[in-house]
Amino acid sequence: MKPGNESERQLTLYLTGEHPCSYLEGSRARTLFVDPLARLDTVTYQSLVDQGFRRSGSHVYRPACRGCAQCVPVRIPVNAFQPNRSQRRNWRLNAPELRIVDTAAAFDQAHFALYLRYLASRHPDGSMADDTSVESYRRFLVEPWGGETHFLELRLGDRLAGVAVTDRLAHGLSAVYTFFDPQLEGRSLGTFAVLAQIEIARRLGLPYLYLGYWIKACRKMAYKDRFRPIEAWDGRAWQRFSKEDSLRAG
Numbered sequence: 001m002k003p004g005n006e007s008e009r010q011l012t013l014y015l016t017g018e019h020p021c022s023y024l025e026g027s028r029a030r031t032l033f034v035d036p037l038a039r040l041d042t043v044t045y046q047s048l049v050d051q052g053f054r055r056s057g058s059h060v061y062r063p064a065c066r067g068c069a070q071c072v073p074v075r076i077p078v079n080a081f082q083p084n085r086s087q088r089r090n091w092r093l094n095a096p097e098l099r100i101v102d103t104a105a106a107f108d109q110a111h112f113a114l115y116l117r118y119l120a121s122r123h124p125d126g127s128m129a130d131d132t133s134v135e136s137y138r139r140f141l142v143e144p145w146g147g148e149t150h151f152l153e154l155r156l157g158d159r160l161a162g163v164a165v166t167d168r169l170a171h172g173l174s175a176v177y178t179f180f181d182p183q184l185e186g187r188s189l190g191t192f193a194v195l196a197q198i199e200i201a202r203r204l205g206l207p208y209l210y211l212g213y214w215i216k217a218c219r220k221m222a223y224k225d226r227f228r229p230i231e232a233w234d235g236r237a238w239q240r241f242s243k244e245d246s247l248r249a250g
Helices: 042-049 085-094 109-122 134-142 182-187 189-204 219-226 243-248
Strands: 013-015 031-034 054-056 059-063 072-077 098-104 148-156 159-168 172-180 208-214 231-233 238-240
Touching (some): 085 189, 109 172, 134 172, 172 189, 182 189, 189 208, 189 219
Antiparallel strands (some): 031 059, 072 208, 148 159, 159 172, 231 238
């Protein structure tokens, strides 16, 4: 595979066999992933993201399931974004009180402790809760992959309220993963983290925030549909994804 005009290197891709889907119970999935030994950089990864790929640790992948296209890559054009009433209320509640501290992509014991509390509260039955070791956390969020990653701390006074893990690319930010204090659920910090990353991308002059996969039938992923306007990768190009499109999807 040649990712794009910016890179002349060929990348080898591998296709897994079928395995249980992480998002849709009872479904079977296949995954297309980039050779784990390939040396990626920000330019190459940007080209892959622009073709619907995502990153988990040092692994870059895209769903390739038989007869299923439920995983829809989506991104927000930040200059066109218009928050809805709920999102404006969220910003008014959180922005004056929460500091965003940009920290290095490195292991931090406070981050890890918060991550464990988040998983125990929000995803107690998920596959990630089966392996809560330091090594697993490092592989998922800390392991170097060849590009630029930031850990954006959300701080309420001296209290660590949340962490948004974000990759900086040439054309935008890519939201990798966010975890937050479950005791602060009323603040909807997941939504605030997206709003904050939109604002940071805008300040940096980056046109997009990549949100990964929107999945209509998966409640934990469907929230992305609330950010408008939003664009979806259809396998050939990025297209504006309307409310009507999301109602018809799946």
